[in-house]
Amino acid sequence: MVAVDILLILGVGTFLTPVIGYFLGDKERLLGYYVAALHGIALIYIYLNVIYSGVSSEPFYVFRSPVSSALIFDYVSLFFTTVFLIVGFVSAIHSIGYMARDRNLTIYYTLYLMMMLGLIGLSMAYDLFTFFVFWEAMAISSYVLVAFRYHLDEPVEAGMKYLIMSGVGSLLVLYAISLTYGLIGSLRLDYIVQYMISIISFASIEYLTIPILIVTLLLVGFGIKAAYFPFWTWLPDAHPAAPSPISALLSGIVIKAGILGIMRFVLPILIQKPLSFGPPIYALAILTMTVPNIIALMQDDIKRLLAYSSIVNIGFILIGIAAYVYGSPLYGAAASLSHVLSHALGKGLGFLAVGGIIYMMETRSIRSMYGLGRKRPLVALALSMALLSLAGMPPLPGFWSKWLLILSAIHSKLWILAFLGVFNSVLAVLYYIWLIQRIFFAEPTEEVEHAHEAHPAIKAALMILMGIMILIGLYPQLMYELAFRASEILSPLPRIL
Amino acid sequence: MIDILNLSIGEALVLTSVLLVAIGLFAVVTRRNLLRIVIGIEIIATGVNLNFIAMSIFKHGPYIDPTAHALTIISIVLDGALVGVALALTLVVYRKFRTLDTDEIRRLRW
Numbered sequence: 001m002v003a004v005d006i007l008l009i010l011g012v013g014t015f016l017t018p019v020i021g022y023f024l025g026d027k028e029r030l031l032g033y034y035v036a037a038l039h040g041i042a043l044i045y046i047y048l049n050v051i052y053s054g055v056s057s058e059p060f061y062v063f064r065s066p067v068s069s070a071l072i073f074d075y076v077s078l079f080f081t082t083v084f085l086i087v088g089f090v091s092a093i094h095s096i097g098y099m100a101r102d103r104n105l106t107i108y109y110t111l112y113l114m115m116m117l118g119l120i121g122l123s124m125a126y127d128l129f130t131f132f133v134f135w136e137a138m139a140i141s142s143y144v145l146v147a148f149r150y151h152l153d154e155p156v157e158a159g160m161k162y163l164i165m166s167g168v169g170s171l172l173v174l175y176a177i178s179l180t181y182g183l184i185g186s187l188r189l190d191y192i193v194q195y196m197i198s199i200i201s202f203a204s205i206e207y208l209t210i211p212i213l214i215v216t217l218l219l220v221g222f223g224i225k226a227a228y229f230p231f232w233t234w235l236p237d238a239h240p241a242a243p244s245p246i247s248a249l250l251s252g253i254v255i256k257a258g259i260l261g262i263m264r265f266v267l268p269i270l271i272q273k274p275l276s277f278g279p280p281i282y283a284l285a286i287l288t289m290t291v292p293n294i295i296a297l298m299q300d301d302i303k304r305l306l307a308y309s310s311i312v313n314i315g316f317i318l319i320g321i322a323a324y325v326y327g328s329p330l331y332g333a334a335a336s337l338s339h340v341l342s343h344a345l346g347k348g349l350g351f352l353a354v355g356g357i358i359y360m361m362e363t364r365s366i367r368s369m370y371g372l373g374r375k376r377p378l379v380a381l382a383l384s385m386a387l388l389s390l391a392g393m394p395p396l397p398g399f400w401s402k403w404l405l406i407l408s409a410i411h412s413k414l415w416i417l418a419f420l421g422v423f424n425s426v427l428a429v430l431y432y433i434w435l436i437q438r439i440f441f442a443e444p445t446e447e448v449e450h451a452h453e454a455h456p457a458i459k460a461a462l463m464i465l466m467g468i469m470i471l472i473g474l475y476p477q478l479m480y481e482l483a484f485r486a487s488e489i490l491s492p493l494p495r496i497l
Numbered sequence: 498m499i500d501i502l503n504l505s506i507g508e509a510l511v512l513t514s515v516l517l518v519a520i521g522l523f524a525v526v527t528r529r530n531l532l533r534i535v536i537g538i539e540i541i542a543t544g545v546n547l548n549f550i551a552m553s554i555f556k557h558g559p560y561i562d563p564t565a566h567a568l569t570i571i572s573i574v575l576d577g578a579l580v581g582v583a584l585a586l587t588l589v590v591y592r593k594f595r596t597l598d599t600d601e602i603r604r605l606r607w
Contacts (some may be wrong), residue, residue: 047508067562067564068589129568129571132575133571134574136575136578136579139579140578140579140582143582143586144582147586147589153593153594155604156586156589156590156593157590157594157602159586160531160586160587160590160602163579163582163586164525164534164535164538165584167538167579167583168525168538171538171542171545172581174542174545174572175518175544175545175548177568178545178548178549178552178568179548179552181549181552181564181568182548182551182552182555183567185556187561188580196538210586224542432596
């Protein structure tokens with residue numbers, strides 16, 4: 001069973017990290033290669049398995065009973081593990097350079113692997129409680145990673161804020177899980193779906209109160225992690241405060257864990273029709289896209305700008321989910337999934353490039369990085385490529401996913417959402433293009449003139465991620481193939497009762 | 498109390514757990530002391546764990562469904578980890594800012 005094998009590889013790797021770090025002593029920064037190698041091994045193992053034995057949608061049970069915990073490795077898991085492992089691999093390489101001046105790197109890499117273990121486990125969990133256990137593993141290590149440089153003020157304060165909001169969010173998810181257990185007697189997805197099918201025939205309010213409460217709690221709990229509309233206040237503090245490779249992970253993939261939770265456990269409930277959560281999701285998509293986009297226009301701190309742009313992109317992903325709820329499940333889910341991939345790559349590259357800039361110049365102010373393209377072309381090119389992909393320039397992955405998102409909104413006749421999607425893309429292009437223009441064409445500032453050379457590991461990480469982005473930009477069918485196969489699992493054909 | 502409201506044990510437990518979650522959420526939202534907020538989170542966790550046990554009472558059968566207890570024990574461990582990290586961070590915040598008032602901490606930044 002490939003899910004168990006992957007968890008074993010990463011789990012044993014995680015618990016070996018402190019031991020190896022202890023024996024390495026002063027050379028503990030070499031652990032970065034080990035962490036990157038583990039990600040590579042896991043990725044290669046998954047794809048060898050997929051090539052030789054295919055992907056099965058059969059869950060793996062510990063024992064045959066409704067209360068057993070279950071793992072699965074279907075196309076949804078394949079999609080999310082691919083995204084998580086690619087970004088994790090590149091960030092691990094980037095960490096070798098970026099974290100070279102820090103201490104306590106054994107702790108850093110152990111927590112890093114723990115977070116990746118949690119994320120990979122999330123994508124494979126088939127029952128709510130297994131999901132919750134991996135969710136907490138991921139969340140708790142991410143709190144510590146945000147506050148990793150605890151000798152500075154900002155990370156500590158941001159980490160505390162993140163911990164309080166996200167901790168309450170995971171407890172709300174746990175409350176929903178306990179209600180699900182009381183209502184259905186099982187936490188497994190197939191039992192939940194079966195129950196929802198069984199109550200379709202009597203859709204009266206007594207039967208729907210608790211399911212509505214459960215879905216609301218799940219949407220709020222996952223929403224605090226995914227940072228959509230009323231719950232995004234922690235994100236613009238926490239993501240800039242973390243070390244840059246961790247920012248790339250947080251913005252690229254950790255907030256997608258909330259989206260994964262919604263896709264895996266909420267959408268199969270919503271598609272059974274007795275509940276209609278259409279209008280709230282519609283409103284959330286609109287507000288999440290528009291409000292942070294306007295705030296992002298007035299940022300000078302480049303990491304804060306990227307953090308606000310992450311919230312905007314969660315809004316774009318919600319367009320696909322709204323399309324799913326409003327009647328085109330296949331296209332909606334596929335569009336959301338492909339935007340998850342393209343945003344993970346784009347935002348990952350963006351934060352890693354900014355990490356390179358911080359490594360060279362030790363500043364995050366946009367004003368002091370004018371003219372960077374003339375002195376340090378590689379990092380500036382990587383940043384521009386990330387921004388262009390986020391803006392949706394045609395040969396890059398961001399264009400293909402946004403195109404599918406707008407198409408899915410039109411396909412389910414959500415004209416306002418489609419229009420606002422295009423409008424917000426254009427609004428975002430404003431500040432992206434402005435930034436690129438300043439980076440390449442303004443006169444170099446004094447800080448840029450005195451910038452150091454970037455660490456080779458940082459350059460390597462940027463080049464690998466740029467290569468992957470160009471590959472997916474030129475062959476978008478790679479992304480679409482994965483996304484549509486996963487979407488077929490998430491959107492079953494209408495059942496005949 | 499149970500007699501006055503004419504509730505069964507299970508209903509009383511559910512009511513208690515809802516109250517605990519509400520009290521915890523109220524504490525997290527309104528209190529300004531970080532330590533009190535952490536205690537609020539812990540109260541929510543207690544309420545949620547109690548809800549698991551309450552739910553197992555509603556199951557009819559020859560024996561009590563042990564799943565809820567297993568899940569509760571695991572979730573207590575996870576809450577322990579969460580609160581451990583929270584208290585450690587609170588300690589760092591106090592050493593750094595010499596205060597636990599959230600408004601003060603926010604003012605010190607920028």
